[in-house]
Amino acid sequence: MKAILLAAGLGTRLQPITNTLPKCLVPINDVPLLGLWINKLVQLGVEEILINTHYFSEQVEAYVAAHPHNARITLSYETELLGTAGTLVANRRFWQGETCLVIHADNYCQSSLQGMLEAHHQRQANTDATLLLFETPTPQSCGIVQLDEYQVIQEFHEKVANPPGNLASGALFIFGPAVYERYFSDLKPNQHYELSIDIVPNMVGKLQGWRVDDHYIDIGTPQSYAHAQNLAKQTAHHTCNTGSNLA
Numbered sequence: 001m002k003a004i005l006l007a008a009g010l011g012t013r014l015q016p017i018t019n020t021l022p023k024c025l026v027p028i029n030d031v032p033l034l035g036l037w038i039n040k041l042v043q044l045g046v047e048e049i050l051i052n053t054h055y056f057s058e059q060v061e062a063y064v065a066a067h068p069h070n071a072r073i074t075l076s077y078e079t080e081l082l083g084t085a086g087t088l089v090a091n092r093r094f095w096q097g098e099t100c101l102v103i104h105a106d107n108y109c110q111s112s113l114q115g116m117l118e119a120h121h122q123r124q125a126n127t128d129a130t131l132l133l134f135e136t137p138t139p140q141s142c143g144i145v146q147l148d149e150y151q152v153i154q155e156f157h158e159k160v161a162n163p164p165g166n167l168a169s170g171a172l173f174i175f176g177p178a179v180y181e182r183y184f185s186d187l188k189p190n191q192h193y194e195l196s197i198d199i200v201p202n203m204v205g206k207l208q209g210w211r212v213d214d215h216y217i218d219i220g221t222p223q224s225y226a227h228a229q230n231l232a233k234q235t236a237h238h239t240c241n242t243g244s245n246l247a
Contacts, residue, residue, distance in 0.1 A: 001044075001045055001046050001047060001098070001099050001100070001101070002046060002047065002048045002049070002050070002094065002095050002098050002099070002100045002101070003041045003046045003048075003049045003050070003100060003101040003102075003103060004049075004050045004051075004052070004087070004088065004091065004094070004095060004100060004101070004102050004103070005024070005034065005037055005038075005041075005049060005050070005051045005052075005103050005105040006052060006084055006087060006102070006103065006104050006105060007022070007023075007024035007034060007051050007052060007053060007060060007105040007106070008052045008053050008054035008055060008057075008078055008081055008087070009023060009054075009055065009081070009106065010023075010054075010055050010081075011023030011026075011055065011106065013220045013221050014026070014219065014220065014221060014222065014225060017222065017225070018055075020056075021056065021059070022055050022056040022057075022059055022060055023055075023105075023106040023219065024060065024105040024106055025056075025059055025060065025063060026106075026219060026225065028108055028228055028229060028232045029229070029232040029233060029236055032063065033105055033106060033107075033108065033219065034051070034060070034063060034064075034105050035063070035067065036108070036109075037103060037105055037109075038067060038069055038073070039069075040109070040112065040113065041101065042069050042072075043112065044101075044112070044113055044114065044117060045117075046072075046101065047072060048072055048074070048094075049069075049072055049073045049074070050073075050074045050075075050076055050091055050094050050095070051064065051073060051074070051075055051076070051105070052075075052076045052077075052078055052082075052087045052091070053075055053076065053077050053078070054077070054078045054079075054080075054081055057077055060075070061075060074094065076090070076091055078090070081192070082190070082191070082192055082193070083192040083193045083194045084102075084104075084171075084193075084194050084195040084196075085184070085187065085193035085194055085195045085198050085199050086187075086190075086191055086192050086193040086194075088102065088180075088184060088195075089184055089187045089188070089189055089191070089193065090189055090190065092180055092184065095175070095180065096180035096181070096184075097177050097180065097181075098175075098177055099120075099174065099175065099176060099177060100174070100175045100179075101113075101172070101173065101174050101175075102172070102173040102174075102175060102195075103172050103173075104171050104172065104218075106218070106219050106220070107170065107171070107172065107216065107217065107218055107219065108215070108216070108217045108219055108228040108231075108232075109172070109212070109214070109215075109216050109217075110214040110215040110216070110231065110232075110235065111212050111213050111214035111215075111216065112214075113132075115210070115213050116130060116132060116172075116174065116210045116212075117174065119208070119210045120174040120176075120208070120210070123208040124150050124151075124152055124208055126152075126205075126206065127152060127176075127206050127207060127208045128175070128176045128178050128179050128182060128183075128203065128206045128207070129173055129174060129175045129176055129179055129203065129206070129207050129208070130173065130174045130207070130208045130209070130210050131145075131153065131169055131170070131172070131173055131200075131207050131208070131209055131210065132169075132170035132171075132172040132173075132210055132212050132216065133145060133167050133168065133169065133170060133209045133210060133211050133212065134167075134168055134170050134211070134212045134216045135166050135167060135168070136166050136167075136168040137166070139163040139165065139166040139168060140159065140160065140161060140162075140163055141159060142159065142163075142168035142169065143156060143157065143158045143159065143168060143169035143171075143196050143200070144156075144157045144160070144163035144164065144165055144166065144167060144168055144169075145157075145165075145167055145168070145169060145209060146164060146165065146167075147167070147209050150208075151208055151209050151210070152205065152206075152207070152208050152209070153203075153204055153205070153207045153208070153209050154204060154205060155204065156169070156200055156201055156204055158196050158197065158200075158201075167209075167211075169196070169200070170212060170216055171195065171196070173195075182206075183199050183202055183203060184199070215228075215231050217231070
């Protein structure tokens with residue numbers, strides 16, 4: 001199993017924090033987001049990880065070089081941002097024909113994702129991939145989905161004024177081995193493409209939803225970053241107290 005961590009973005013909404021730091025290296029409880037993801041993926045059984053870079057790429061390269069799991073990590077530098085789907089096309093040889101997680105490295109996820117992996121393995125036979133879903137208080141700013149009784153996505157509404165619900169795409173996928181040939185093979189290399197615009201609408205009816213089983217936050221603004229920090233501290237405090245009670 002492989003994984004791609006999308007980590008090249010500029011993080012403009014998170015300024016001034018990102019004026020000197022790439023968003024993927026913003027720390028949560030003193031651990032950079034990228035480190036949290038790498039550790040989570042290793043625990044999940046991922047053997048190879050590809051990380052795309054662009055903004056402050058030298059900081060990401062230095063962090064990965066010092067990481068204990070750097071032997072399983074490949075970096076892919078983009079001179080110009082290719083978009084979330086464009087990156088996948090550019091790195092198709094890494095993941096086509098494989099089971100592969102695709103993750104935005106600037107999201108904070110407290111789930112182990114073990115439940116998502118199990119759901120992916122048990123998904124409906126006619127589906128090609130699994131998408132993490134979460135309930136959002138701001139559905140107009142998200143990609144909103146509608147599910148059938150089998151949890152298969154039947155509608156996808158990307159940032160519309162009056163969305164039909166609040167169940168949102170977390171932009172975290174597990175792709176089955178057939179995904180590249182069925183949804184990416186017609187896209188040209190070195191072009192800009194986005195998953196939510198150029199890929200996901202074509203996967204409606206073939207994409208299974210999985211409702212996240214713990215906190216999942218887009219670290220997009222200083223407010224959401226502060227919220228994630230508070231959650232991490234609360235979780236760490238609870239874990240310490242539980243541990244001392246069991247001692």
